[in-house]
Amino acid sequence: MTLLLLYAAVFVAALVSVEALMRSYFRKSERQRAVNHRLSLLDASEDRLKTYRAMLKERGADEDWRSTPLIQRARQFYAQSGIKFDARRFALYGIVGAVLVWLAAQFLIPSILVRIPVFVLTCLLVPIIAVWRIRANRIRKFILKLPEALDVANRSLSAGHPLPAAISLVAREMPDPVGTEFGLLSDELTYGTTLDDALVNLSHRVGAEDLNLLAIALSVQAGTGGNLVEILQNLSKTLRDRAMLKAKVKAISSEGRITAIFMSVYPFLLYAMIKALSPTYFDTVWASGHGTTIVIVLISVMAVGNIILYKMVNFEY
Template sequence: MTMSILLIYVFVFAAVLLAVDAILRYATTRTRSRREINDRLSRLNEGGGDQAETYRQLLKDRSATGGWGKKGVFAWMTRIYRQSGMRLSIQRRILYTIGFIIFGWIAFGFLVGGGALQLVAGPVLGLAVMVLVVMRVRTKRIKKFVEQLPIAIEIIVRSLNAGHPLSTAIALVGREMPDPIGSEFGLLSDQLTFGSELDDAMLNMLDRVGAEELALLAVTVSVQRGTGGNLAEILENLSSMIRDRGVIRAKIKAISAEGRITSVIMAIFPFGLYSMIVTLVPTYFDPVWESGYGTQIVVGLLVIMAFGMLILNRLVRFDF
């Protein structure tokens, strides 16, 4: 199969996927206003204020009920999807999964060639790309949540200083703050309303979000409930600490920017060079494939590149 035909397949697949996705969006969802910044409040308005039904539906859409167990690959993937905040129906999840598998199969055939290895490695490549996309969405959502968290804590502090109980302060954050923190604190308020303990509800929110800073808030509230003390003052100090942590993270990101860009370039350069050579001289690598060792060479090089990428990632990544 020539390169031009493969490219045609890729473009046709992308066009069909986008078209089907657009049709499904139009058929299964309502047109939402751009000004709707809190998904939970919007659903409450659409559902006539039925708090219990909205709560159950939000948990269902976020895959926060049921699941594949607490351990294993499927549980990990479910947790990553839940923390990404994506709300896709089962049909669309299946559609995207099939689409990424086909994309991986075509991409592997274009880069390495056909054969039995393509049937196995192609779908694995597609699923890996899909997981990376979901993890990217998850990372962006957690980052936005952490940026909003100090403001939410300040709202809670002011509400506590005004004499309101903690549950009322949490509900206020759920009403006043935009997503993602607005809907998450709204779900937390719903759980408290329906009888859950605060510690359990905080742990559930931590599992839905996955932010380390939220764990600090959960521990702070739990310890204060057991030992006593001025919760408003404790939360005010926690808010300042989270802000300082964000400043340090931004400084480290700026300092390591050059190294991170270098690692990305080094990771994609071999694939870009291979694509350019194949485009200019399609028969350049024919001797490699005809030798019978082409697949083994490519697999070995990919394994070496994977180790190299891991080393580069560790060099430019800072944990604090």
């Protein structure tokens, strides 16, 4: 069993190393070709409509993805992560991940009645957690660059350009994810979508709450008039102040978040360490017939504690 785990670890290390090298190479090549993903696609094809549809398709947002209530949240959640669908890569990662999870469950959990539910639950939760983390990082990057994008648009408007031209300039000058998302916004305006609908689609694709402020500001200005440059300047300042407040809250609550992570991971690490050093140490617990009940109760208590810690370190502002 130890030899199988060793082989699995070597295989995973090799897979991750190759993936890291390929990702580094493609990222470097993409930076040399274009500022963002949309511009790189336009380099290969000058048909903007075809490129626009291809980008929506690879994000899973090509159809009416808000029509079915059951699928609505899942497809929107996936589209907001910015992950490009690749069936072969997803199949490879799914098979390798399932094998590794099964080997780990077989090593850590002797009881087959507990092992199978844990295996199924882990295989379901790991992709969801991975997409959730990627989505959160993408939204964070977008929010961080949004004030800078508004400054670029302000300079274009101050030079006398109309709003669509200012949005197009942001799409050309800003890196991902801001550049690509504003490029899709520019494409929608070009193909006849109203400004309000295009901003709603942008908000749904990105998932950032700060975009609601931008949508409201532009909608109100379009309906009532006013100095758009001054509005965007004030909005940019507001977004920067919000980002600064978020950074302060994150710094203040860092100790609580690290405590929550450590207390969540530590029991599993301790169990794995004891299991590796003394494989028969927990046999008495499993043989008693109460092992499953004990595990369920402990995981439930940990879940309640994690929820409490999450409420303590996350604030409304």
